[in-house]
Amino acid sequence: MSTQSISDRPVTVERAIPVTYDLGNLTIYDTNMMDSQIMSSTDEGVKEAYLQSLARDSAQLLVNQILALPVVTGGRTGGDVNHNDGVFVKLPDPTTQLPREKPVPVAKPLTKWEKFAKQKGITPKARNSGNLVYDEAKGEWVKKWGYKGKNQEQPWLVEVDEKAEN
Amino acid sequence: MMRILKPRNARSKRALDNRASKVVENTKKALTVRGSTCSVLVQNAMTDIASYKQPDVKKFQKKNEIHPFEDASSLEFFSQKNDASLIIFGSHSKKRPNTLTWLRTFNYQALDMFELKILNHKAISEFKKLTINIGMKPMISFVGPIFDSHPHFQMVKSMFLDFFRGEQISMLDLAGLQYIISVTASGDGNISVYSGDTSGLPSINFRVYKIKTYKSKKQEKVPRVELEEIGPRFDFQLGRVREADPDMMKQAMKIPKELQPKAKKNVETDLLGDKVATIHVGKQDLMKLQTRKMKGLKKRGKDEFAGEGNGDNEFEDVIVSDEEQPKKRKRHIK
Numbered sequence: 001m002s003t004q005s006i007s008d009r010p011v012t013v014e015r016a017i018p019v020t021y022d023l024g025n026l027t028i029y030d031t032n033m034m035d036s037q038i039m040s041s042t043d044e045g046v047k048e049a050y051l052q053s054l055a056r057d058s059a060q061l062l063v064n065q066i067l068a069l070p071v072v073t074g075g076r077t078g079g080d081v082n083h084n085d086g087v088f089v090k091l092p093d094p095t096t097q098l099p100r101e102k103p104v105p106v107a108k109p110l111t112k113w114e115k116f117a118k119q120k121g122i123t124p125k126a127r128n129s130g131n132l133v134y135d136e137a138k139g140e141w142v143k144k145w146g147y148k149g150k151n152q153e154q155p156w157l158v159e160v161d162e163k164a165e166n
Numbered sequence: 167m168m169r170i171l172k173p174r175n176a177r178s179k180r181a182l183d184n185r186a187s188k189v190v191e192n193t194k195k196a197l198t199v200r201g202s203t204c205s206v207l208v209q210n211a212m213t214d215i216a217s218y219k220q221p222d223v224k225k226f227q228k229k230n231e232i233h234p235f236e237d238a239s240s241l242e243f244f245s246q247k248n249d250a251s252l253i254i255f256g257s258h259s260k261k262r263p264n265t266l267t268w269l270r271t272f273n274y275q276a277l278d279m280f281e282l283k284i285l286n287h288k289a290i291s292e293f294k295k296l297t298i299n300i301g302m303k304p305m306i307s308f309v310g311p312i313f314d315s316h317p318h319f320q321m322v323k324s325m326f327l328d329f330f331r332g333e334q335i336s337m338l339d340l341a342g343l344q345y346i347i348s349v350t351a352s353g354d355g356n357i358s359v360y361s362g363d364t365s366g367l368p369s370i371n372f373r374v375y376k377i378k379t380y381k382s383k384k385q386e387k388v389p390r391v392e393l394e395e396i397g398p399r400f401d402f403q404l405g406r407v408r409e410a411d412p413d414m415m416k417q418a419m420k421i422p423k424e425l426q427p428k429a430k431k432n433v434e435t436d437l438l439g440d441k442v443a444t445i446h447v448g449k450q451d452l453m454k455l456q457t458r459k460m461k462g463l464k465k466r467g468k469d470e471f472a473g474e475g476n477g478d479n480e481f482e483d484v485i486v487s488d489e490e491q492p493k494k495r496k497r498h499i500k
Contacts, residue, residue, distance in 0.1 A: 006380045011388045025331045026343075030309040039352040052393055055348035055375055058307035060391040063343065063379070067388055072337060088337040098328050099410075099418035101194055101251035103273055105187040 011064070013057045021065050024094030028058050185249045189422045193333045195250040196223045199241065201257030202231045207287060208256035208264050214290050214398035215254065215266075218330060218347070218374070220300045224248055234267045235406055238276040246274040252329055265405060268325050272410075272418040278321055281405030285369060288399035296376045296396050302344050303332045305377070310351040312368065318407050319351060322370065345396065348373045372400035 019030045038050045069089045110118065117123075132141040133150060143149040173179035184192065196219050198212040216223045232240050234255050241253050251274075255267040262283060269279040306327060313323045330347055353368035375393035382390045410418075432444040 006390055006392060007383045009382075009390050011382045011385050011390050024334075025306065025327060026303055026338075027306040027308070027327060027331070029313070030307065031311040031314050032309070034310055034350065034352040036352055048395075051348065051350060051371055051373055052375065052395065054309050054350060055307060055346060055373060056391060056393045058309065058348060059305060059346045059375070059377055059393060062305050062307070062346075063377075063391050064388055066338070066340075066343065086339050086341065088339055091336055091338050094334070096324075096327060097419060097421075098324060099270065099272060099277060099415065100191055100420070101272065102187040102191065103417055104420050104422045105189060 011060065013061050013064075015057075015061075019058075019061060021062070022094055022096045023065060023069065024092050025096060026062065026066070026091075027096065028062050030054075030058060189424045190334075193222050194252050194328060195248065196252035196254065196329060197244055197248055197250045198223065198225045199232070199244065199253060199255045200226060200229045201255060202229045203258045204229060204256045205258040205264060208258055208266065208284065210289055211264075211266065211284055211287050211398065211400070212254055212256050217290065218304065222332075224250060234269060234279060235281075235408060238269065238279070241269055242271060242274055242276055245271045252325075262405060266402075268329075270325060270328065272414055275414070276408075277414060277418060278325075278408060278410035280318065280321060280325070280407040282322075282370070282402035283405050285401040285403055286399075288397055290397040293395055293397040293399075296394060298344050298376065298396065301332070302342055303335065303338070304330055304374075305343060305346040306330060307346060307348045308350075309348065310353070310368075312351050312353055313349075316367075317409070318367070318404060319370075321407065321409065322404065323349070343377060345374060345376050346393070348375065367404050370400075370402040370404065372398075372402060374398065 015030065015032055017030075017032050019028055019032075021028050034054070035050065038046060041047055066089060069091065072088045072090050131143050131146060131149075133144050134140075135142045135150065145151050171178075171182060173182050196216070198216050200209060200212075213225065216225055226244075230240065232238075232255065234241060241255065245251060245253060251271045253267075253269040253271070255269065257265050257267070259265075262281065264284040264287075266282045266284065267279055268282065270277045308323055308326075310319075312319045314320070326347075326349055348371075350371045350373075351368045374396055376396045378392045378394060379389035380392060382388060432446075434442050436442045
């Protein structure tokens with residue numbers, strides 16, 4: 001099989017009964033009937049070739065579906081911060097429901113303090129949220145204190161002090 | 167746990183919290199357990215299967231005297247100790263040669279299980295060596311109408327999906343589409359479900375192929391997919407099946423509130439396909455409503471005949487404009 005003939009082969013697959021997909025699980029469900037003659041034949045080569053062709057068609061269908069999904073480029077510029085390199089495809093949530101391994105977690109009963117706080121309306125103290133503050137003029141987040149912090153800003157316009165000049 | 171463990175430090179607390187019930191669960195871990203009569207063929211088969219479950223699989227080395235269909239309690243104990251909810255138990259006997267028992271647990275108790283007899287097995291080592299990175303998410307394909315119609319085959323489908331699907335990811339790197347697991351079963355779906363005799367059921371063909379993509383001349387965007395078998399190759403025959411207790415299955419299928427899709431209130435799509443929403447305006451104070459001013463409705467101070475006359479005023483002033491002063495008389499408005 002030369003590479004030239006492979007690129008001439010079709011990329012679409014025809015199926016009598018339309019297949020269903022679960023792209024969240026990268027799964028394809030094909031309910032079309034298999035060729036019972038080939039399946040019951042004693043020739044292993046024929047059977048394996050048939051199974052491989054079925055699998056290839058499934059793979060082709062899946063790949064076609066996956067490539068139709070929205071593409072997200074990695075990186076800080078508009079993409080997902082966690083995925084920096086490469087081209088990613090946003091998978092949908094899985095549709096096939098599988099049984100959980102553990103029961104759904106139950107809400108823990110409130111402790112004595114939690115009950116009291118709730119009743120009295122006591123909320124945790126709002127602490128200073130970190131070091132960053134939004135600078136409207138610059139249009140970005142700057143540090144409140146520390147190296148190059150906002151509190152150390154020098155005035156950009158200083159009047160000439162005549163006494164100091166002379 | 168046999169005894170309730172109290173975490174002594176932050177590390178053990180984190181480990182314990184990892185094993186606790188969660189809204190979004192961890193990837194299911196698997197165990198491969200050898201029976202007392204486990205043959206080399208079965209051991210190799212389990213090793214091959216486990217290679218596609220790495221790193222979420224633990225392989226036990228010792229042989230254990232267990233009969234899962236009679237008493238699964240020791241397998242449940244292993245599940246609890248290792249926090250593994252999928253177990254493959256390998257055994258061999260004259261009556262049931264080269265058998266793998268696949269078991270799923272819910273809350274460390276046996277949920278459902280079935281036996282698969284290995285009819286023929288070709289190991290990964292017998293195929294051309296093509297490396298697949300560990301932990302790659304496979305593509306899975308189920309071909310055959312019986313997977314939709316026969317409840318036992320539906321269980322097999324569910325178990326295989328649970329076992330091989332790997333980690334839940336939302337972003338897929340296209341380079342990560344490396345292999346496909348193809349599970350097929352021939353035969354029509356019209357096999358009697360409750361015949362009890364499982365020997366008439368079709369065999370399940372399990373194949374694994376590596377994916378190669380070639381640029382297609384016909385379409386630029388979509389590549390031509392070609393496969394190469396990397397193994398293992400199995401033909402399974404379904405044996406005994408123990409279905410899940412319906413109550414337990416119902417518990418296991420529950421979706422926590424946090425994950426249920428939230429229905430947007432007030433927004434509906436009407437018959438024409440337009441999105442219609444209700445905007446809730448606050449309560450209006452009727453006393454302060456701005457309406458059109460009707461001079462005739464203004465209150466006059468020294469009226470003796472009030473009541474129904476008010477309604478008459480309106481008509482009197484509007485219709486009969488000659489009169490200056492409204493006459494307060496009871497009238498029937500027609």
